[in-house]
Amino acid sequence: MSNHAAASLAHQHQFDDAEQQYEASTLGMWVFIVNEVMFFGAMFCVYAVYRVVHPGVFEHASHHLNITLGLINTTILITSSLTMALAVHGAQLGNRRQLLGCLLLTMILGAAFLGIKGFEYSHKYSEGLVPGLNWTYGGPHATESQLFFSLYFALTGFHALHMIIGLGILGALFAVGAKGMFGRDYHTPVEISGLYWHFVDIVWIFLFPLLYLLGLH
């Protein structure tokens, strides 16, 4: 791509300079992320209320979740954040191989996460632990435990949805990046997509201990 074309992408006419445009773009993505914080924050708040109102129930219900799988998924996501940061790094240095390679790695890790999540969901279904679908919980405090599993599916379900959207975004970045759209002078879409991906990782960082690691002592 010619220098002139890259320059006009990085510096549209309504901005004073490329730096201002870059800052405006990242600020816009941060506003969206704060919106997402409100979205997930509300669900975390519901979790907090019901866990306090029904002490002990959540801890008991949490035993049905597989800690090993949750830990593997946490490690996968944290690694994907590393590869995403390295992808942005590649874009910043104009290293197309690093950019594309790391984007691909991030996507593979994201897909692995979703695969494990799907396995967990199907297992929950086979155990009759899906509220509204085939809820047949035999243990104590069945009604309150249903709250825990409703929250589990709502929280991890919306998280998984965000992961799927993220995979789509990364795929689009890869496709466009392979054609040489990003370089030293312009790589803002890679940077702000990275912000989105890291945020989805942060949501999981909170989900893991709050859902999987309850009642272990």
Add this chain to the structure above:
Amino acid sequence: MSEHVVPARTYFTIFFLLLVLTAITVGVAFNDFGAWNNFVAVAIAVVKATLVIMYFMHVRYSPKLTWVLVAAGFFWTLAMIAYIMTDYLARGWIPVPMVK
């Protein structure tokens, strides 16, 4: 462009720290800290999130306006959860005659 390029080595250091903190998260879960249990678990998660925000998301090298937004999101969430919890935790404190 005056964008700050974080060296790859920093990313790997943060990654290693995140893995260590994840291990600590699991280890801490198997120990009983009494009333501090929840606080410890959330605190470790907050430290991990801070590392991701500061370094992976480049906030440490971002303009102050970005910091304002990040802080706003964080404090808003804190305020929401805190104030809603004060409602539920205080239920039943003051006897109110039933209204039919």
